[in-house]
Amino acid sequence: MGRRNNGGGTTTTSGVRTFAFEGPDIVTVRARMDGSINLSDGTSVRTWYFGSGFNGDRQWGGPVIEVTEGNIAEITLFSGMPHTIHLHGLDVDQANDGVPSTSGYVGRPMGNFGRVDGYTSLGTSYTYTFKAPHAGTYQYHCHVDTVLHYEMSMFGTIIVRPASGSLTTIWDGGPSFDKEYVWQLGTVDPSWHTQRVSGAGTVRYNPKYFLINGVDGSNLFNDSTVAISAPAGQTVLIRLNQTSYQPAVVKMGGLSFDVVASDGRPLPQPLTKTSLYISPGERYDILLTMPASGTYYATVDYYDIKGRNVIGTAVTTITVL
Amino acid sequence: MNRRDFIKTSLGAMAFMASGLTLAPKRASAATVDITLIAEGAQKTMVDENTLYVWQFTDPNGKGPGVLPSGMVLLEGDTVNLTIQNNLDRPINFTVEGTSIQTPNINPGDSYLLTFTAPAAGSYVYCDTANGFIGKAMGLAGPMVVMPADGSSTLYQGGPAFDRQYTIFLQDYDDRLNAAIANGGTYNIDDYLPNYYTVNGLSYPDTKSDGDTLIAMNVGENVAIRLMNGGTIIYPMHFHGYHVNVISRNRTPVTDVIDKDTINVGVGECVDVILPVIQAGAYPLHTHYVPGVTANGVYVNPYGGGLIVMLAS
Numbered sequence: 228m229g230r231r232n233n234g235g236g237t238t239t240t241s242g243v244r245t246f247a248f249e250g251p252d253i254v255t256v257r258a259r260m261d262g263s264i265n266l267s268d269g270t271s272v273r274t275w276y277f278g279s280g281f282n283g284d285r286q287w288g289g290p291v292i293e294v295t296e297g298n299i300a301e302i303t304l305f306s307g308m309p310h311t312i313h314l315h316g317l318d319v320d321q322a323n324d325g326v327p328s329t330s331g332y333v334g335r336p337m338g339n340f341g342r343v344d345g346y347t348s349l350g351t352s353y354t355y356t357f358k359a360p361h362a363g364t365y366q367y368h369c370h371v372d373t374v375l376h377y378e379m380s381m382f383g384t385i386i387v388r389p390a391s392g393s394l395t396t397i398w399d400g401g402p403s404f405d406k407e408y409v410w411q412l413g414t415v416d417p418s419w420h421t422q423r424v425s426g427a428g429t430v431r432y433n434p435k436y437f438l439i440n441g442v443d444g445s446n447l448f449n450d451s452t453v454a455i456s457a458p459a460g461q462t463v464l465i466r467l468n469q470t471s472y473q474p475a476v477v478k479m480g481g482l483s484f485d486v487v488a489s490d491g492r493p494l495p496q497p498l499t500k501t502s503l504y505i506s507p508g509e510r511y512d513i514l515l516t517m518p519a520s521g522t523y524y525a526t527v528d529y530y531d532i533k534g535r536n537v538i539g540t541a542v543t544t545i546t547v548l
Numbered sequence: 549m550n551r552r553d554f555i556k557t558s559l560g561a562m563a564f565m566a567s568g569l570t571l572a573p574k575r576a577s578a579a580t581v582d583i584t585l586i587a588e589g590a591q592k593t594m595v596d597e598n599t600l601y602v603w604q605f606t607d608p609n610g611k612g613p614g615v616l617p618s619g620m621v622l623l624e625g626d627t628v629n630l631t632i633q634n635n636l637d638r639p640i641n642f643t644v645e646g647t648s649i650q651t652p653n654i655n656p657g658d659s660y661l662l663t664f665t666a667p668a669a670g671s672y673v674y675c676d677t678a679n680g681f682i683g684k685a686m687g688l689a690g691p692m693v694v695m696p697a698d699g700s701s702t703l704y705q706g707g708p709a710f711d712r713q714y715t716i717f718l719q720d721y722d723d724r725l726n727a728a729i730a731n732g733g734t735y736n737i738d739d740y741l742p743n744y745y746t747v748n749g750l751s752y753p754d755t756k757s758d759g760d761t762l763i764a765m766n767v768g769e770n771v772a773i774r775l776m777n778g779g780t781i782i783y784p785m786h787f788h789g790y791h792v793n794v795i796s797r798n799r800t801p802v803t804d805v806i807d808k809d810t811i812n813v814g815v816g817e818c819v820d821v822i823l824p825v826i827q828a829g830a831y832p833l834h835t836h837y838v839p840g841v842t843a844n845g846v847y848v849n850p851y852g853g854g855l856i857v858m859l860a861s
């Protein structure tokens with residue numbers, strides 16, 4: 228078992244970040260099945276998530292985990308119930324891939340729970356070890372009974388910082404930024420949040436709430452990890468991490484932005500866009516130059532899986548300071 | 549602590565003989581090809597033993613990858629004499645999406661001879677469009693792969709070369725629609741939300757034991773994978789273990805977002821990618837619309853039931 232930090236002591240929002248993070252490189256998380264979030268209409272739903280073990284965890288999605296390009300990263304998961312961490316996009320070796328059938332799972336066998344019968348238990352903790360590859364934006368998530376555990380919010384964002392240690396460039400030699408956001412997309416179908424295991428209750432998915440970073444509706448306007456504010460002329464980086472089950476279109480209130488990277492790799496050329504389609508599992512890094520003045524409304528339109536109709540929208544503000 | 553060491557799979561550490569697309573023998577020059585496809589109803593047994601009434605194009609002289617009842621591999625410039633026999637209870641047509649290759653509507657009991665020239669190298673979906681959304685939703689679709697005229701193992705002449713290639717043909721079913729069609733009932737397609745998903749007609753774990761669908765490869769090779777959406781929903785296909793090079797989308801070269809681990813395959817799209825095999829292991833390739841990895845909401849075996857393909861090297 229690898230070294231681990233103590234009780235979230237490394238979690239801070241510092242530098243140009245707008246979010247709390249864990250790391251760099253050595254991180255411990257616990258699988259938690261006792262979370263809840265309050266939605267803007269007063270509904271509360273149970274959530275499962277990766278907790279960093281201190282009070283004040285956001286209970287939808289795990290912490291942002293930061294690792295450094297070229298370093299050996301160690302992410303230790305503690306869990307009594309079957310869960311894993313799949314390091315989505317990090318192209319790790321099979322033993323650290325977090326798929327129960329090919330890499331085993333963390334936790335004790337629990338009968339039907341988790342649908343891991345016959346696979347290898349790694350014990351109640353496991354340290355996922357990998358060499359952080361290209362700087363960029365990645366995802367992590369549980370791969371046990373994924374259809375349910377993922378929707379319950381057992382996912383998060385991994386940022387691979389450039390080898391130089393720079394906290395204001397996306398990759399060494401790449402574009403720099405003045406302020407940094409992570410937008411993790413997601414939806415909630417409340418009927419799924421009363422299930423313990425996939426089955427008759429998870430045949431079809433009909434989301435009713437449309438989130439960014441675990442908040443919806445009017446709460447999106449006053450969440451400091453979501454609502455964008457910066458002085459005129461500054462460059463804002465938004466790391467878009469698609470953890471919903473719906474295709475989504477992101478717009479910056481009509482402002483154009485530069486798409487500079489996807490899935491942890493720089494694009495050959497930046498793409499200037501006013502709207503960006505992003506499919507489940509994808510990540511895109513976009514740069515927004517703050518206009519001279521005013522307030523704009525950024526939107527995430529969530530579509531049905533036929534890609535035909537918008538079924539819900541998350542709206543937040545872009546405010547020039 | 550070497551917990552990792554005992555997690556081995558029978559798929560690992562095994563060199564694979566050159567294989568690849570098994571639809572048809574490779575030719576070095578264009579020829580005249582006669583093909584018959586019968587549009588018909590069939591009872592399809594799903595991975596959870598449920599049975600769905602589906603529509604399909606059946607080739608009486610061959611089959612497609614996996615358990616698909618048809619599939620074409622052509623060479624650019626081939627002259628194709630295609631006979632379509634309609635044994636369904638309503639008019640259908642035969643359309644190659646993204647081309648002008650299309651029959652008029654063919655009435656029940658009739659057949660139609662369509663002669664066409666195989667189009668530019670690439671991956672194509674053929675289907676019925678006379679029944680609108682329902683044609684593909686009932687399964688009336690198949691893969692057409694056109695290889696370059698020079699007979700080379702490339703995605704197109706002068707394009708990227710590969711050591712082996714696989715066709716991943718994606719489809720979905722909503723059993724409520726299948727039941728309505730079987731019983732002569734009505735169904736509002738706005739309610740369509742699938743609960744079964746197939747790759748080459750198979751769902752996991754059957755995708756593992758099929759030679760066309762298990763992506764067997766060796767470290768150091770470049771493997772062409774044709775992600776073909778023959779269904780009615782988007783398929784964001786995520787590769788574990790590897791980034792891939794996105795070569796073309798609907799036969800148009802991709803130059804803007806090319807190095808990916810998750811590739812959206814939109815409705816009606818074919819995306820050709822090259823996977824450089826940089827490491828050994830057993831890894832899944834699956835839809836990140838995660839309900840699509842189940843069969844009727846359930847994992848069988850116990851991990852899976854839908855759109856999971858294994859990559860093994």
Ligand SMILES: [Cu+2]
Pocket residue numbers: 309310311369370371376381
């Ligand atoms: Cu889990």
Ligand SMILES: [Cu+2]
Pocket residue numbers: 313315366368508786836
């Ligand atoms: Cu994933």
